[in-house]
Amino acid sequence: MIEDRIFVGGQWRQGRGAQTASLFPADQSINVQLHVADLSDVDDAVQAGERAWRNPAWRESLPHQRATVLYRVAALIEARREDLARLQTRDNGKPLAETRALVDSAAGTARYFAAVCETLEGELPTPRSRDFTAFSTYEPIGVIAAITPWNSPIASEMQKIAPALAAGNAVVVKPADATPMAALALARLYEEAGLPAGLLSVLPGRGSVVGEAMVRHPLVRKISFTGGTNTGRHLAHIAADKLIPTSLELGGKSPTIVLDDADLEHAVRGVAYGIFSSAGQACVAGSRLLVHRSLYDAFMNRLQDVVRGLRIGHPEQDGVHMGPLISRAHRESVANYVASALEEGGRIRCGGAVPADPALELGNYYLPTVIEGLSPQARACREEIFGPVLVAMPFDDEASLIAEANDSVYGLAAGIWTGDYRRALNLAARLEAGTIWINTYKKFSISTPFGGFKESGLGREKGRQGVLAYMQQKSIYLGMETAPMRWSR
Numbered sequence: 001m002i003e004d005r006i007f008v009g010g011q012w013r014q015g016r017g018a019q020t021a022s023l024f025p026a027d028q029s030i031n032v033q034l035h036v037a038d039l040s041d042v043d044d045a046v047q048a049g050e051r052a053w054r055n056p057a058w059r060e061s062l063p064h065q066r067a068t069v070l071y072r073v074a075a076l077i078e079a080r081r082e083d084l085a086r087l088q089t090r091d092n093g094k095p096l097a098e099t100r101a102l103v104d105s106a107a108g109t110a111r112y113f114a115a116v117c118e119t120l121e122g123e124l125p126t127p128r129s130r131d132f133t134a135f136s137t138y139e140p141i142g143v144i145a146a147i148t149p150w151n152s153p154i155a156s157e158m159q160k161i162a163p164a165l166a167a168g169n170a171v172v173v174k175p176a177d178a179t180p181m182a183a184l185a186l187a188r189l190y191e192e193a194g195l196p197a198g199l200l201s202v203l204p205g206r207g208s209v210v211g212e213a214m215v216r217h218p219l220v221r222k223i224s225f226t227g228g229t230n231t232g233r234h235l236a237h238i239a240a241d242k243l244i245p246t247s248l249e250l251g252g253k254s255p256t257i258v259l260d261d262a263d264l265e266h267a268v269r270g271v272a273y274g275i276f277s278s279a280g281q282a283c284v285a286g287s288r289l290l291v292h293r294s295l296y297d298a299f300m301n302r303l304q305d306v307v308r309g310l311r312i313g314h315p316e317q318d319g320v321h322m323g324p325l326i327s328r329a330h331r332e333s334v335a336n337y338v339a340s341a342l343e344e345g346g347r348i349r350c351g352g353a354v355p356a357d358p359a360l361e362l363g364n365y366y367l368p369t370v371i372e373g374l375s376p377q378a379r380a381c382r383e384e385i386f387g388p389v390l391v392a393m394p395f396d397d398e399a400s401l402i403a404e405a406n407d408s409v410y411g412l413a414a415g416i417w418t419g420d421y422r423r424a425l426n427l428a429a430r431l432e433a434g435t436i437w438i439n440t441y442k443k444f445s446i447s448t449p450f451g452g453f454k455e456s457g458l459g460r461e462k463g464r465q466g467v468l469a470y471m472q473q474k475s476i477y478l479g480m481e482t483a484p485m486r487w488s489r
């Protein structure tokens, strides 16, 4: 699968840090024993990145030459689709159907940013005056520290690597502690596709050691982070001290709203998918359900039936809806949230336990759980659980609905289910979230910008603008006067 090697400045070598085991969340078997990076690996990777992006052979290469590498990577990913999907399933326990979709997304991202790279243009921001004319170009920033979480490794890593390279930077990636394998596999493909040595490094290791050293390194000129809000806030402080840009894709507690005119079956299926796919381990998971009171009982009865019918099982088996959670510690954290909800007056509609099936005993499984009867102030309604737990509440009118939906420090996403798009768009305009799905949920396109309001993040990824997040603008003035300047005369 993956050897005990990390990718430092174009070289495959054993990491100089401690040896750690990456475990398969379905049975705790060992995927790989990996020596992770240490501080000297970080320095070597960043120094190599600095040399590589400044190298005129790359810096002055034409956009289509840079794009060619990304197109080749996309083709290589497609050729190894099944292997890469299986690798990720071993890494984070997601069912194969989901990891195949992540692989497809990574290939699409590489291809999209290749096309953006080829078609990127500068600007003529000022009209020509008698004295001067001016234009602006976009230039790379330098070495980018890219730090990713464990829930969608290959997709989130590609979402940073592809635009950063297309923009002409070098990238040092630190994958999540639990999921080092996809990023290392990606590095092999970039190497095979002909990416010059040093432009990409992959440094598995602890966030507080390797990640921290990366972002603090004086030659790192931008932080691109996806992960939890507290980590993001910490990195934003470091970025502020260094005065470097940072983009942060953080957590969420997204409301999913069912209006009284919604198609009930459509909404029930969409709500179940929005929270329970990926076993709820999705930043955009629709984890707060708000249903109009006139529909509430019928909706909850049907939702309960659908959730009880979900298949929890080994992620390598076909037809499984939910695999295990990433780790035992994470399952415990999810169970603690459920316990706190019970203490705060919640009633469990379904789930709320580890599955009884002895075949699942070794994995970190947790049943899809629906809780009702909570006040919006309860911990389970306010904090990101990042697991298969849905809290449900009825609402009476749109004014109270908006107040409740927006009553969160987060603002990543929201869902609306209704038969009336005019109503939906009016509601969407008042919801504080970076992405709003109407009569659908968790659909993504690489050409559509993505990011959070409030504590869900800073900046946007994806879309044509996504590449500009890895560039800085330089404006150039050309004097048009034929006589010497009048001022000192």
Ligand code: NAD
Binding pocket: 147, 148, 149, 150, 151, 152, 174, 175, 176, 177, 205, 206, 207, 208, 209, 210, 211, 212, 215, 226, 227, 228, 229, 231, 232, 234, 235, 249, 250, 251, 252, 282, 283, 284, 384, 386, 412, 452, 456, 457
């Ligand atoms: P996390 O914040 O614990 O870790 C994310 C990454 O940061 C990991 O690689 C970790 O090792 C690293 N890290 C931790 N401390 C660090 C430090 N001091 N310096 C540098 N790096 C450090 O998050 P997680 O548990 O891996 O992921 C779950 C979180 O990610 C959830 O909150 C989820 O909502 C969020 N997420 C957000 C998006 C998005 O696009 N908005 C997507 C996926 C996940």
